[in-house]
């Protein structure tokens with residue numbers, strides 16, 4: 396029985412998969428402040444042309460540049476593991492597989508798109524990148540990519556994580572990036588929030604506003620903005636995860652998984668593991684696909700599908716997505732990377748079309764599951780990833796109750812060995828669950844009432 400399924404470097408996928416080519420009803424376009432679809436010109440102030448083209452592309456396969464593959468090959472192809480010890484512990488007839496993205500230098504999947512984005516920016520003559528980060532994983536990823544490709548990087552880090560996770564800030568500094576707590580005094584957006592709520596824990600929405608403002612206000616025009624999730628081109632770059640996994644499952648004779656699971660913040664690691672299987676599902680394969688989110692930030696399970704801003708103060712276009720409202724500041728849970736009010740338009744559209752079965756889980760169940768995983772499989776997963784582990788364990792328990800030998804696949808999006816504070820608080824009994832009340836969601840959605848509404852699905 397193989398516990399690790401590895402591919403050779405030569406077997407790395409040479410193309411990314413674009414789900415936009417195959418969705419039965421494509422997502423509606425992002426809209427500008429005038430309510431009209433955004434043109435490539437409007438995006439040029441923040442992104443290079445090649446990424447704008449990918450953002451709007453409906454081509455099914457897009458070539459991965461050779462230099463990007465060379466950098467990814469420092470840790471890719473990542474291993475697929477069979478979780479034999481966890482299966483035994485759960486006494487389940489299910490076969491549990493996990494794709495291990497924690498082996499990257501930054502410890503998560505985020506480097507897959509960071510390298511690609513930094514490379515396309517470099518080709519376009521960009522010198523400096525700005526970004527936001529929640530848990531710090533994305534900031535680390537872009538800092539790493541900047542170091543590889545010779546670009547300066549400035550990261551606005553959500554304050555609650557900046558305080559809870561000082562080691563991520565240090566990692567960014569090791570890779571040469573500048574890391575600032577958000578909201579900050581450096582931008583108008585940050586100063587406005589601080590004036591109203593000086594004690595705010597911050598949010599990804601606020602940090603995005605700061606990073607976009609910092610990019611577009613560079614007088615030398617050599618700065619661009621980079622986003623770690625949500626947008627179509629980010630989902631695209633992450634599909635290397637699922638494409639490798641397909642080859643690895645074939646090596647052990649698994650034709651298709653029965654269930655595919657990923658935690659979902661902005662949607663990128665979930666898209667990465669699942670989109671190549673969504674392709675098969677659209678083609679008729681019987682696969683359940685489950686994005687897992689925190690019950691304190693239940694975008695897909697409790698938010699409506701609307702046009703909303705991607706950030707707090709309106710620097711981004713309006714995106715068609717499930718949302719809790721761009722003014723929503725989620726509770727300061729330890730899975731900082733899942734504290735985002737919206738969800739990737741491609742993940743949202745696939746959910747709307749009934750291709751996904753979203754699930755919300757509370758943080759105590761997630762940490763209970765993460766402890767079981769660490770004590771059986773050994774890896775201490777990131778608090779974000781613990782949501783995927785919790786869902787995989789639920790599915791494995793269900794398989795035992797039903798007496799079914801199904802194949803469960805989940806994405807281990809990152810390790811948590813420098814996120815131990817959440818584990819510590821959980822083990823001391825200091826963590827509680829927080830279910831977001833419907834009234835709170837309704838209150839935040841008021842700010843969207845004048846935005847254009849997405850067209851209903853054709854019947």
Ligand SMILES: Cc1ncc(COP(=O)(O)O)c(C=O)c1O
Pocket residue numbers: 503504529530531532533623624625658659660661662663664665731732733777779780808809810
């Ligand atoms: C380890 C890890 N997993 C998951 C996420 C959630 O992001 P996404 O939904 O884009 O994969 C993050 C975000 O910071 C993360 O650091």
